[in-house]
Amino acid sequence: MQNAISVQQLTKTYDSGLTALHSVDLDIHDGEILALLGPNGAGKTTLISIICGLVRPTSGNVLVQGHDIQTDYKTTRSLIGLVPQELHVETFESVWNTVTFSRGLFGKKPNPALVESLLKDLSLWDKKDAKIMTLSGGMKRRVMIAKALSHEPKILFLDEPTAGVDVELRKDMWQLIGRLRQSGVTIILTTHYIEEAEEIADRVGVINKGRLVLIEEKNELMRKLGKKQLTLELHQALQTLPEGLSQYDLSLVDGGATLVYSYDTQAARSGIGSLLADLNRSGIAVKDLSTKQSSLEDIFVSLVEGAR
Numbered sequence: 618m619q620n621a622i623s624v625q626q627l628t629k630t631y632d633s634g635l636t637a638l639h640s641v642d643l644d645i646h647d648g649e650i651l652a653l654l655g656p657n658g659a660g661k662t663t664l665i666s667i668i669c670g671l672v673r674p675t676s677g678n679v680l681v682q683g684h685d686i687q688t689d690y691k692t693t694r695s696l697i698g699l700v701p702q703e704l705h706v707e708t709f710e711s712v713w714n715t716v717t718f719s720r721g722l723f724g725k726k727p728n729p730a731l732v733e734s735l736l737k738d739l740s741l742w743d744k745k746d747a748k749i750m751t752l753s754g755g756m757k758r759r760v761m762i763a764k765a766l767s768h769e770p771k772i773l774f775l776d777e778p779t780a781g782v783d784v785e786l787r788k789d790m791w792q793l794i795g796r797l798r799q800s801g802v803t804i805i806l807t808t809h810y811i812e813e814a815e816e817i818a819d820r821v822g823v824i825n826k827g828r829l830v831l832i833e834e835k836n837e838l839m840r841k842l843g844k845k846q847l848t849l850e851l852h853q854a855l856q857t858l859p860e861g862l863s864q865y866d867l868s869l870v871d872g873g874a875t876l877v878y879s880y881d882t883q884a885a886r887s888g889i890g891s892l893l894a895d896l897n898r899s900g901i902a903v904k905d906l907s908t909k910q911s912s913l914e915d916i917f918v919s920l921v922e923g924a925r
């Protein structure tokens with residue numbers, strides 16, 4: 618499979634001396650939705666800005682569909698649509714003109730039918746003649762997306778697309794992202810909302826302090842993390858686990874006062890019922906119990922904290 622983007626040993630040190638990216642390697646597959654997670658200041662925007670040719674790398678290479686971003690900038694930029702974090706749209710222009718003009722900037726022939734379908738897809742059709750300055754923040758964000766898609770890019774970057782937008786718009790955006798993916802567009806989004814990554818991404822990358830600390834298929838990640846733990850507080854502490862319980866994934870903690878049972882959430886049966894029956898049969902009395910499920914959020918927090 619061809620990579621939409623190949624980032625090779627990319628490093629960025631700003632003039633201030635701050636190194637925002639440390640030798641990042643990342644292949645983004647054609648047609649995937651990749652969610653980049655990371656705390657504030659992790660380097661996500663720097664990475665996107667370099668790929669889009671807005672910030673110059675200190676060292677390393679980036680190829681966009683095989684073209685080098687530095688030596689073949691015009692080609693790579695025209696393959697990419699970017700929806701930046703900040704909303705900066707020409708305030709006095711109409712929605713229609715703004716989107717049409719944006720397409721022209723890439724040297725593409727006018728295509729009113731395409732602009733019409735974009736505005737309809739983004740629920741902006743009834744606002745096509747409205748001046749941008751009269752639109753709400755959420756609508757301005759939709760205009761930014763229409764602009765980014767106006768030259769029919771193969772790759773779309775969305776930097777925090779749903780920051781500060783209401784639930785309805787967030788769901789609309791997720792649907793739009795799904796439709797774009799179906800049409801073959803590769804999508805990279807940064808987000809602070811782990812729920813968003815869980816909902817729409819094919820793969821999840823975590824950036825922390827300028828390093829890519831994890832990149833994994835979302836389903837694989839969820840499967841690995843899809844463990845649940847049942848914690849059983851015992852009436853009497855145990856020295857060792859009774860032999861009859863060896864088929865369960867059990868561990869004794871708190872000096873034997875607590876029994877922890879790990880089970881797979883994907884399995885057809887949790888085994889909790891039979892474990893409790895077997896404990897009862899072994900004469901082990903339980904004082905209290907609780908369950909805990911690991912989530913993408915847990916791994917994210919532990920990765921980010923572990924690197925502090």
Ligand SMILES: Nc1ncnc2c1ncn2[C@@H]1O[C@H](COP(=O)(O)OP(=O)(O)OP(=O)(O)O)[C@@H](O)[C@H]1O
Nearest residue numbers: 631633635637655656657658659660661662663664
């Ligand atoms: N033009 C610049 N000059 C100097 N330092 C910068 C510049 N732009 C960004 N930085 C610094 O580089 C680091 C990475 O910033 P970046 O904006 O890439 O992070 P981010 O992961 O996108 O964060 P956020 O989630 O807050 O948008 C930060 O410490 C930031 O202060």
